[in-house]
Amino acid sequence: MTVALPIETERLVLRLQQMDDLDAIHAYHQLEEVAHYQFWSPRSREELAIKLAEWVEMDGSDKASGKLCVAVVLKSENRLIGDLFMGVSDKEARQGEIGYSFNPAYHGKGYASEAVSALMELGFEGFGFHRIFGRCDARNPGSYRLMERVGMRREAHFREHAIFKGGWDDEFYYAILEDEWRQKRKG
Secondary structure (H helix, E strand, C coil): CCCCCCEECCCEEEEECCHHHHHHHHHHHCCHHHHCCCCCCCCCHHHHHHHHHHHHHCECCCCCCCCEEEEEEECCCCEEEEEEEEEEEECCCCEEEEEEEECHHHCCCCHHHHHHHHHHHHHHHCCCCCEEEEEEECCCHHHHHHHHHCCCEEEEEEEEEEEECCEEEEEEEEEEEHHHHHHHHHC
């Protein structure tokens, strides 16, 4: 597994997270609108500091877990606007999972699509994945439309499969295979 960071796109830099990112990540992790469909509630600065210390250690170097947490920085403002996660879900079958959170002040500008596309390229090229999947609450169109924009297809709709924040949760699974991703890039 080769993890080459930072990655530069046209407008963004994807780099490893660092403890200095605490205030920038807290600015949106404390918001209900960001936490609403996540497995966590709005985070206090203290709670986030503990999580960030864990994420900083997730640099993709542990071949057993293969977890990677990435900061998304807008070049023009040198401002952290989001965070990404990639992890190995099945090493033998070369399956990876992605996740993301973005500051809502930067929604609607294509930054998330640009960042997730770059992360998927890292997954296929650096991690050697055969398949990458993501999942989201079925009530979160921003998330599932993002996965569709980057070429993923809906593979499953789990109806009322879990109790989530006090109610039944429907969840969508999206995925893309390595050969589909390569075709899309030729496209």
